[in-house]
Amino acid sequence: DTEVTQTPKHLVMGMTNKKSLKCEQHMGHRAMYWYKQKAKKPPELMFVYSYEKLSINESVPSRFSPECPNSSLLNLHLHALQPEDSALYLCASSQGPYIDRGQETQYFGPGTRLLVL
Amino acid sequence: RKEVEQDPGPFNVPEGATVAFNCTYSNSASQSFFWYRQDCRKEPKLLMSVYSSGNEDGRFTAQLNRASQYISLLIRDSKLSDSATYLCAVNGVTGNTPLVFGKGTRLSVIA
Numbered sequence: 001d002t003e004v005t006q007t008p009k010h011l012v013m014g015m016t017n018k019k020s021l022k023c024e025q026h027m028g029h030r031a032m033y034w035y036k037q038k039a040k041k042p043p044e045l046m047f048v049y050s051y052e053k054l055s056i057n058e059s060v061p062s063r064f065s066p067e068c069p070n071s072s073l074l075n076l077h078l079h080a081l082q083p084e085d086s087a088l089y090l091c092a093s094s095q096g097p098y099i100d101r102g103q104e105t106q107y108f109g110p111g112t113r114l115l116v117l
Numbered sequence: 118r119k120e121v122e123q124d125p126g127p128f129n130v131p132e133g134a135t136v137a138f139n140c141t142y143s144n145s146a147s148q149s150f151f152w153y154r155q156d157c158r159k160e161p162k163l164l165m166s167v168y169s170s171g172n173e174d175g176r177f178t179a180q181l182n183r184a185s186q187y188i189s190l191l192i193r194d195s196k197l198s199d200s201a202t203y204l205c206a207v208n209g210v211t212g213n214t215p216l217v218f219g220k221g222t223r224l225s226v227i228a
Contacts, residue, residue: 042204042218042221088158104149105163105166107163108160110159
């Protein structure tokens with residue numbers, strides 16, 4: 001079973017709101033990822049957690065704050081977003097960190113479609 | 118040269134046709150290669166992993182050419198349901214880089 005779940009499916013928020021996106025996997029994967037995807041563009045890496053520790057932050061603005069409470073959960077806290085942050089936010093997980101060959105295949109969740117007004 | 122490059126298409130092909138996509142990558146140390154399929158407003162779904170010279174899964178064949186640094190995806194006997202965007206992704210072990218995605222190739226299979 002290669003299932004990654006994400007909630008909510010859709011989110012509309014104002015620029016002053018605080019909201020959180022949630023991602024969960026029960027495959028025992030030790031690496032989890034947040035991507036942002038705009039229409040007709042490829043997924044753009046935001047953060048990587050490896051063994052529950054932040055290993056990559058791709059220069060993402062501080063209004064996006066990731067959190068990994070345990071090995072199965074990954075959150076993305078949102079605060080003071082801008083309209084240009086509207087996008088599909090995808091979570092992914094892999095068996096091991098991206099440096100472990102054969103374990104780095106990533107499986108994506110269905111995403112949260114975010115609209116910032 | 119961009120890390121991963123794909124022909125954006127669109128490729129419009131009739132049902133039953135054979136279609137091939139290419140994806141070039143710049144990091145010669147890359148070790149793992151993937152093809153993902155993404156339907157409109159959905160998440161990317163893993164289609165095939167390519168670790169050696171290539172592999173085949175039904176109507177789909179993926180090949181890797183390390184000398185020329187490209188991977189290809191061949192779809193035989195195209196179905197209407199194959200219409201989607203196909204993303205290639207490359208993982209570079211050296212430098213500890215996670216997956217880098219190409220921009221995707223849009224395929225439309227027409228009845």
